[in-house]
Amino acid sequence: MRIDILTVVPELLESPLNHSIVQRAKNKGLVEIHIHDIRDYGKGNYRQVDDYSYGGDAGMVLMLEPVYNMIQELKAEREYDEVIYMSPDGEILNQNISNELSLKENIIILCGHYKGIVHRIKALTELSERHSLSSVELAELQYEVHNLAFQQEVVAKVADKSSNAIQTLIKNQ
Secondary structure (H helix, E strand, C coil), rough: CECCCCECHHHHHHHHHCCHHHHHHHHHCCCEEEEEEHHHHHHHCECCCCEEECCCCEEEEECHHHHHHHHHHHHHHHCCCEEEECCCCCEEEHHHHHHHHHHHEEEEEECCCCEEECCHHHHHHHHEEEEEHHHHHHHHHHHHHHHHHHHHHHHHHHHHHHHHHHHHHHHHC
C-alpha cells in the first residue's frame, strides 16, 4: 500500500509516521508513506497556498492551483484508488472505513490545515471527505495511518500463517 500525504506542514508529520506500528509496517514493506509539501506548488516567492474564501466567509482556505497541480502530477505517476480530504465536516472515520481503505493499493490524503479548501478542488479531483478531529494534521492522520498500517500487518500475518499451514499440509500428504 502506498499513501501520499499532502500537507502545508510536513515537518509536523515526520516523527509520528516514523515510529511504532507505522514504522514496523514500513520496515516490512507493507506500507509506503510519502509526505508532500503543498508549498512546493505554491504561487510566487512566498509559495502562497492560501486564499480568502470566495463566499466571504471568515478564515483562509487552500487555493485550487497548488493542490490541483500536485494531485494531477501524482495521478500521472500512478493510478490512485481514492483521494481523501480530512475535514471536520466529512464522513466519520471508523473501523469499517479503515478496513475498506486497507484494501486499497494507492491513496492520497489531503490535510486541510486551513478553514477549508476551495470547493472547486472537490469537484475537479473527486475527493471523498473523511472526518478529522480538527484541522491539525497530526491528530487526523495518526488515527488513519496507524489503522491502515495495523491492517496491513494483520493481513501479512494471516497470509504467512496460511502459507505455513498449506506447506505443512503438503508435507504431511
